[in-house]
Structure formats: C-alpha cells, structure tokens
Amino acid sequence: MRHAHTVEQVRAAEAALMARLPEGTLMQRAATGLAVAISNFLGGTYGARVVLLIGSGDNGGDALYAGAYLARRGAQVTAVLLSDKPHAAGLAALETAGGQAIPVTASSASNGTTAAQSAVAGADVVVDGIVGIGGRPGLRPEALAVVQVAERYGVPIVAVDTPSGVDVDTGETPEPHVNAALTVTFGTHKICHLVDPAATACGPVHLVDIGLDLPPAQVQALQAADIKALYPVPHGESDKYSRGVLGLMVGSAQYPGAAVIATAGALAGPVGMVRYVGPDAVASAVREAHPEVVGDGRVQAWTIGSGLGDELDVPRIRELLDAEEPVVLDADGLKALDDSGDHVDVLITPHAGELSRLLGVDRATVEAERLKYARLAAETFDVTVLLKGSTTVIAGPDGEVRVNTNATPWLATAGAGDVLAGLCGALLAGGLTALDAASVGAYLHAAAANLASGGGPITAIAVAQALPEATRRLLS
Numbered sequence: 168m169r170h171a172h173t174v175e176q177v178r179a180a181e182a183a184l185m186a187r188l189p190e191g192t193l194m195q196r197a198a199t200g201l202a203v204a205i206s207n208f209l210g211g212t213y214g215a216r217v218v219l220l221i222g223s224g225d226n227g228g229d230a231l232y233a234g235a236y237l238a239r240r241g242a243q244v245t246a247v248l249l250s251d252k253p254h255a256a257g258l259a260a261l262e263t264a265g266g267q268a269i270p271v272t273a274s275s276a277s278n279g280t281t282a283a284q285s286a287v288a289g290a291d292v293v294v295d296g297i298v299g300i301g302g303r304p305g306l307r308p309e310a311l312a313v314v315q316v317a318e319r320y321g322v323p324i325v326a327v328d329t330p331s332g333v334d335v336d337t338g339e340t341p342e343p344h345v346n347a348a349l350t351v352t353f354g355t356h357k358i359c360h361l362v363d364p365a366a367t368a369c370g371p372v373h374l375v376d377i378g379l380d381l382p383p384a385q386v387q388a389l390q391a392a393d394i395k396a397l398y399p400v401p402h403g404e405s406d407k408y409s410r411g412v413l414g415l416m417v418g419s420a421q422y423p424g425a426a427v428i429a430t431a432g433a434l435a436g437p438v439g440m441v442r443y444v445g446p447d448a449v450a451s452a453v454r455e456a457h458p459e460v461v462g463d464g465r466v467q468a469w470t471i472g473s474g475l476g477d478e479l480d481v482p483r484i485r486e487l488l489d490a491e492e493p494v495v496l497d498a499d500g501l502k503a504l505d506d507s508g509d510h511v512d513v514l515i516t517p518h519a520g521e522l523s524r525l526l527g528v529d530r531a532t533v534e535a536e537r538l539k540y541a542r543l544a545a546e547t548f549d550v551t552v553l554l555k556g557s558t559t560v561i562a563g564p565d566g567e568v569r570v571n572t573n574a575t576p577w578l579a580t581a582g583a584g585d586v587l588a589g590l591c592g593a594l595l596a597g598g599l600t601a602l603d604a605a606s607v608g609a610y611l612h613a614a615a616a617n618l619a620s621g622g623g624p625i626t627a628i629a630v631a632q633a634l635p636e637a638t639r640r641l642l643s
C-alpha cells in the first residue's frame with residue numbers, strides 16, 4: 168500500500184520527530200537520499216553538470232546539501248539562487264564542497280542570456296529546490312524563466328519532494344509548474360504524487376524513508392500484494408452460486424457490442440454465473456459470443472448501464488439501486504441516478520464528462536480537480552465513485568479515497584469502460600465492498616491492458632481476454 172498524507176499531517180509528524188533528534192538530522196537524511204537518487208538518475212556523478220534551483224525554504228536546503236554531496240563526488244554543481252535568503256547552512260556546505268552559487272539575475276558574458284540560463288542550458292540535470300510542501304501553486308517569473316530554459320534544451324529536472332508549482336494537497340495544477348523526470352520525496356507520499364494532473368508532473372516518484380511516525384493516510388494507492396489479498400479466490404466448498412451470480416443490464420439495439428464486451432469483462436472476473444437481461448436480439452448476440460450466459464433470475468449484484476443508449480428504464484433501475492443487491496452503475500445508466508441518499512452498495516464508474524453532467528460543472532473543471540469532484544459525487548449521491556482517467560480516483564461515501572496508478576494510455580479505447588463495468592460487477596457479486604471492487608477492478612483492468620498492449624494498441628476485447636492471465640500472475 169502506498170500512503171499519501173496531507174501537508175498538515177507531514178508537518179506534525181516532522182515536528183514530533185525533530186523534537187527528539189539533533190537539529191538538522193531530518194534534512195541530512197532527506198538530502199542524502201536525494202543525492203543518491205540523483206546520482207543513480209545520472210548513472211554516476213564524476214564530471215556531471217548539476218544545476219540547483221534554490222528557493223527560500225527548506226526545500227532549497229535539501230537541494231543545497233544534496234549538491235554538496237554530489238560536488239564532493241566530482242560533480243560540477245551550480246546553485247541558482249531565486250531568493251536573497253537561501254538556506255544559509257546548506258549554501259555554506261555547497262561552497263565548502265566546491266560548488267558555486269549565482270543569483271538568478273546575474274548577467275552572462277554572452278548577450279541576452281543570464282548566467283543562470285546558460286548554466287541550465289548546458290546542464291545534465293536540473294534539481295528543483297524552488298518550493299516543496301510550503302509552496303503555493305505557480306512559479307514566480309524568474310523561476311518560470313529558468314524552468315522553461317531546461318524544457319527548451321531538454322534538460323531533465325529532478326524535483327525535490329514535489330514539482331514546484333503544483334498544489335500539493337489536491338493534485339491540481341492551476342498555474343505553471345515544473346514537469347519532473349523524477350521526483351524524490353521524503354517520509355511519505357503527498358497527494359500530488361498520486362492524483363492527476365500533478366501526478367503526471369512528478370514522473371516516477373522515489374520515496375526516501377526519514378523515519379516519520381504518521382497517522383492514517385488520507386489517500387491510498389493499493390499495490391499488487393493488497394489487491395491479491397482482496398481477490399475472492401474460490402475454495403474447495405465453492406460452487407457456481409456461492410461464487411456469486413452477476414446480472415447484466417447493459418447493451419441495446421443501438422449498442423449491442425457493449426453487452427458482448429461487458430459480459431466478457433464479467434466472465435473474466437471471479438463470478439460463478441452471469442445472467443443477461445435485455446432485448447432478445449442483444450441477448451442472442453451475447454450468447455453467441457458467450458454461450459455460458461443465462462437469462463433473468465436471482466443475482467448477488469448488478470452491472471447496469473453500459474451501452475443502454477436511450478433504452479433506459481429509469482424506474483426499474485432506481486428500484487434496483489434501492490434494493491439490497493449491490494450495483495455497478497455505468498455510462499447511460501448514470502442518468503437514472505438520484506440523490507435520494509439511500510444506496511446500500513452502489514459503485515458508479517463515470518469518466519470526467521459523465522461526472523461533470525451529474526454534478527452540473529464543466530468537464531475541464533472536473534479534470535482539473537479530480538479528487539474534489541470524485542469526493543463531492545460520493546457524498547452527494549451516497550455512492551462509491553470510480554472516476555476513470557490516467558490515474559483512477561476512487562472515493563467512498565464516507566470520505567475514504569484510493570487511487571489506481573498502473574494504467575496505460577492505450578486503455579483509452581472504445582469499450583474499455585464496458586469491460587471495467589462487467590469486471591467490477593463480478594467483483595461485487597464475489598462479495599467485495601464497492602470500494603474494494605473498484606480498487607481490484609481498476610487495478611486488474613489496467614494490468615490486463617498492460618499485458619495485452621505490450622506498448623502497442625489494444626481493443627477492449629483484447630483487454631477482457633488478457634484479464635485471466637493478469638489475474639493468474641497476480642495470484643501466483
């Protein structure tokens with residue numbers, strides 16, 4: 168499990184630990200981990216040209232001490248000072264180790280550029296120590312100008328703790344920010360490391376343990392071992408009924424393929440039986456592709472909505488939402504969702520466009536503030552929300568949030584959502600809670616997509632077909 172804590176939680180844990188340790192110990196731990204990570208990123212330090220961007224706070228202190236470490240190992244280190252009050256002890260350490268510091272405004276011998284811009288343009292790596300957890304969104308003009316030089320010259324940026332300019336506690340990026348090739352963070356993940364759009368700006372995230380004692384996390388990212396522990400594996404006493412029966416109310420004359428694809432996703436889940444309920448022509452198409460599927464009858468869970476188009480029986484869907492059996496509500500089915508606030512175990516699986524319609528805000532706003540709107544919808548409709556996207560945000564009605572980060576962009580293909588809806592329904596029928604079904608479903612869906620893709624295009628059916636192998640690999 169990866170945990171993400173808020174800035175407030177991190178500061179409290181840091182304060183408690185600092186009170187017990189000699190001054191500067193935490194920063195030394197952070198800086199050493201940072202320096203080792205930069206050295207690994209570069210594949211060695213001797214002769215490497217390293218430029219540090221240094222703001223006014225402890226984030227800059229980390230970067231300066233790491234720069235001193237690298238300078239002692241033969242790197243040519245230049246600190247660009249963005250503030251007139253850089254971390255004094257860190258700066259002294261860098262200079263003692265042979266590094267040099269220049270103010271961001273210093274002019275260069277060559278016309279038109281500053282010394283800082285020339286240093287950045289010729290660097291092997293730029294280290295972003297502008298701001299960390301003390302930062303507000305955005306970059307000041309001098310900082311933005313040097314960051315843009317790095318981008319223009321293709322110089323990779325390693326972010327210290329967080330890419331400067333992002334909103335650390337929400338993952339939002341309303342203002343210009345650093346786009347890192349690697350982020351080295353300390354103690355725990357922050358929310359911006361896991362939630363898009365900021366998560367993308369972090370690149371891979373490397374966590375350095377500095378010994379913090381932390382409270383329960385606000386956001387969690389389940390890893391393979393967590394998913395494995397949740398998966399409902401059949402045992403010696405299992406039969407097709409006890410493994411769970413899923414009812415599918417999906418597909419229509421308009422979109423018969425959605426029914427076939429959602430069924431493929433469901434059958435690749437942990438259920439014992441799948442029932443299809445829908446128009447005769449669609450049922451025939453489903454049975455032709457999947458002869459295992461039977462008709463109406465008792466079920467332990469429902470998947471409703473994928474590809475229903477205009478064939479929406481709203482009163483019937485509302486009846487099922489209020490009934491005891493848990494429901495996955497997808498795509499067109501979302502039009503039947505009400506905010507009566509009396510849902511037992513309902514999982515909705517919207518993309519940003521569908522969530523924006525449900526909440527009456529525009530799509531771009533939902534995409535920019537994914538965590539906020541996933542939480543809001545969970546609370547408003549008393550459901551669990553799985554908000555699809557490059558990082559999937561899963562929010563429970565009681566405020567619990569999980570994210571899934573293993574997806575591939577190749578998964579953005581027609582029908583992929585139908586596979587997910589079928590799979591999540593199967594996991595609900597297999598006995599998982601809505602939150603766990605969403606977590607396991609999102610993880611396996613992405614794992615199957617990675618397997619099927621291998622770095623190339625995929626179809627939704629190929630994702631469904633790769634699900635058994637992805638599940639086998641997880642469980643083995």
Ligand SMILES: NC(=O)C1=CN([C@@H]2O[C@H](COP(=O)(O)OP(=O)(O)OC[C@H]3O[C@@H](n4cnc5c(N)ncnc54)[C@H](O)[C@@H]3O)[C@@H](O)[C@H]2O)[C@@H](O)CC1
Binds near residue numbers: 193195229299303
């Ligand atoms: N507190 C600790 O014990 C530890 C802190 N560590 C480092 O310290 C960082 C936090 O340090 P600080 O609390 O000094 O805060 P920062 O270094 O993140 O920010 C410092 C100051 O920058 C200014 N600022 C805010 N937004 C800005 C913006 N957009 N552009 C320019 N300046 C802006 C503010 O005046 C803020 O107080 C962490 O992210 C981490 O890197 C690590 O050394 C681990 C231990």
Ligand SMILES: [K+]
Binds near residue numbers: 226295329330331
């Ligand atoms: K930073």
